[in-house]
Amino acid sequence: MRKSFLVLLILGIMTASSGCGVNDISEPETDGEIKIGVTVYDQYDTFISSILEDLNEDVLKARNETGRGIVLETYNSAQSQATQDDQVEEMIKDGCDVICVNLVDRTAPSNIIDTARNADVPIVFFNRELVDEDMHRWDKLYYVGADAFLSGIMQGELAVDVIREKNVDKNGDGEIQYVMLEGEAGHQDAIVRSENCVNRMLELGVKLDKLGYAIANWNRAQAATQMEKMIKNYGPEIEFVFANNDDMALGAIDAYNASGMNRGSWPYIIGIDGTDPGLSAVKDGTMAATVYNDAKGQAEAIFQLAYRLSCGESLSGLELQGDKYIRLPYQKITQENVDKFR
Numbered sequence: 001m002r003k004s005f006l007v008l009l010i011l012g013i014m015t016a017s018s019g020c021g022v023n024d025i026s027e028p029e030t031d032g033e034i035k036i037g038v039t040v041y042d043q044y045d046t047f048i049s050s051i052l053e054d055l056n057e058d059v060l061k062a063r064n065e066t067g068r069g070i071v072l073e074t075y076n077s078a079q080s081q082a083t084q085d086d087q088v089e090e091m092i093k094d095g096c097d098v099i100c101v102n103l104v105d106r107t108a109p110s111n112i113i114d115t116a117r118n119a120d121v122p123i124v125f126f127n128r129e130l131v132d133e134d135m136h137r138w139d140k141l142y143y144v145g146a147d148a149f150l151s152g153i154m155q156g157e158l159a160v161d162v163i164r165e166k167n168v169d170k171n172g173d174g175e176i177q178y179v180m181l182e183g184e185a186g187h188q189d190a191i192v193r194s195e196n197c198v199n200r201m202l203e204l205g206v207k208l209d210k211l212g213y214a215i216a217n218w219n220r221a222q223a224a225t226q227m228e229k230m231i232k233n234y235g236p237e238i239e240f241v242f243a244n245n246d247d248m249a250l251g252a253i254d255a256y257n258a259s260g261m262n263r264g265s266w267p268y269i270i271g272i273d274g275t276d277p278g279l280s281a282v283k284d285g286t287m288a289a290t291v292y293n294d295a296k297g298q299a300e301a302i303f304q305l306a307y308r309l310s311c312g313e314s315l316s317g318l319e320l321q322g323d324k325y326i327r328l329p330y331q332k333i334t335q336e337n338v339d340k341f342r
Contacts, residue, residue, distance in 0.1 A: 033069035034310040036303075037091035039084050040102040041128065043076040045218060046247050046275045047295060048102060048127065054299030062307065077104050085111040092119045097310035100302055103128040106188060113137055122309045126302050129188065135324055140309075144301045144326045148189040151272050151291045151330050152196025158289040158332055159197070159240060160204045162268050168239050176206060178240040178267075179230050180213040181223050181248040193244045193272060211238060216248045223251025224258070231259050238267045246271035246278030246290055253286045274333055274341055282338045292331040292341055301326045 038055070040048050052074060059072050073091060077084035081104040091099050092115060099116060101123055103109060109130045116123045122140040129148075135141050162168060168176060180198075183190035194213075201208060211234050214226035223243065230238065243249035249271030256266050271278050274292035281287035301318070305326065308315055320326060333341055 033071060034307070035071040035073065035094070035096045036306050036310060037088075037094070037096035037099040038072065038074040038102075039077055039087045039091070039099070040074070041077055041084070041104040042079050042218075046220075046277065047245065047273045047293060050275060050295035051102075051127065051299045051302070054296045055303055058300055058303040062303070079104055081105045081108050085115070088112045089115050092116065092121050096121065098122045098124060098306045100124045100126060100306055102126055103130060106130045109134050113141065116140075124302055124305050124309070126298060142305055142309075142320075142324050142326070144298055144305065144328075146293055146298070146328050146330055148192045149196050151293065152193040153200045154291045154330055154332050155193065155242065155270055155272055155289075156197040156200030157204070158291070158334065159242070159268070159270055160201055160206055161334075162270075162288050163206060166268070168268060170236070170239055173209075174207055175209040176201075176239050177209045177211050177234075177237050178242060179211050179227075179234070179238055181216050181226065181241065181243040181252060182213055183216070183218045183244045183248075185215050190244050194242070197242055216243075216251065218245050218247055220247040220251040220254065223248035224254040225251075227252040227255035228258070231255060231261070236261075236265050241267050241269040243269070243271045246273040246275045246281075246287075249287055249290070250277055250281060253281060274331075276342075279333065279338055279342050282333055282335055283342070285335060289332065289334045292333050294328045294331075297328045301328065 040052065042048060056072065059070050062068070063070055073094065073096065075087040077087060084104050088099055088101065099121060101112060103125060106128045112123065113134065117138045122142070124142045124144060126144040129143055129145055135143060163176060180194055182194055198208060212230050214230065216223035216226050241249070241252045243252060249269050252269050268288040269286070270289050271287060272291040272293065274290050278287060278290050282290055304318060305315065318326060
């Protein structure tokens with residue numbers, strides 16, 4: 001199979017006496033170079049790209065701290081689960097000590113799990129959480145990410161804050177007319193982000209009127225296309241745009257910029273992730289708010305977990321839930337606190 005590398009870092013030169021310790025890791029069971037494989041569902045996803053950049057920085061830092069040779073092999077699955085399955089098999093043949101997987105299809109991890117288990121190579125899944133039943137098929141499966149339920153709840157709370165502070169109900173009918181830009185059809189994160197956002201707003205007493213929704217697959221360009229259609233259909237009736245991630249929120253902003261509509265007539269737009277472009281949009285006011293998904297923290301957790309597994313070390317120093325999960329908290333971002341995250 002043709003290799004599709006995003007990154008290949010070979011860091012450091014090994015000596016016979018070099019150890020496996022990083023931070024509080026000590027007395028390693030193995031010496032020599034370690035090899036960590038990574039496969040992502042789409043290298044062009046802004047949030048995933050941020051995780052990869054931060055992961056590379058963590059590898060460089062570990063090299064400086066330990067002097068150890070580290071190979072980081074990173075593959076792009078280009079949204080093909082079959083391609084990703086093949087990549088995992090190839091990384092195992094290449095001698096990877098642990099493989100980190102950002103699943104293309106969270107409902108189809110069986111081939112990856114079976115391949116890794118047969119080779120006794122641990123898997124660290126990240127960002128796209130597989131179902132609990134699959135996670136418990138083997139004791140060397142782990143997950144790093146955040147709680148999609150909370151991101152939706154926080155998005156809803158941010159929207160309520162905006163509604164209470166601004167003149168959002170422009171037609172004065174006592175309801176907020178909104179549209180929703182969703183990630184992949186049937187994707188758990190997309191579903192729970194949308195549902196929890198809306199449900200939280202209803203719990204807080206906001207009356208809502210859903211004008212429409214569109215699937216935009218987490219993609220800025222697709223979101224812009226879908227938003228253009230909804231602008232034509234609903235025009236100034238739209239008072240709020242909710243997007244399951246910042247890229248789609250930015251796509252909505254692109255559509256409004258292209259529409260020629262007066263800025264004062266735009267709806268309020270809220271995303272999730274806190275990507276650099278998203279933070280810039282919050283700063284300049286084109287995005288009302290976003291929910292910070294800690295890419296740097298996730299990358300650090302992925303690396304620490306993968307590194308220790310590669311070295312055969314104890315995971316006792318990591319905040320594992322149920323011996324399998326590392327979940328990082330979300331944070332609300334508005335124009336008032338956005339500079340803290342930039």
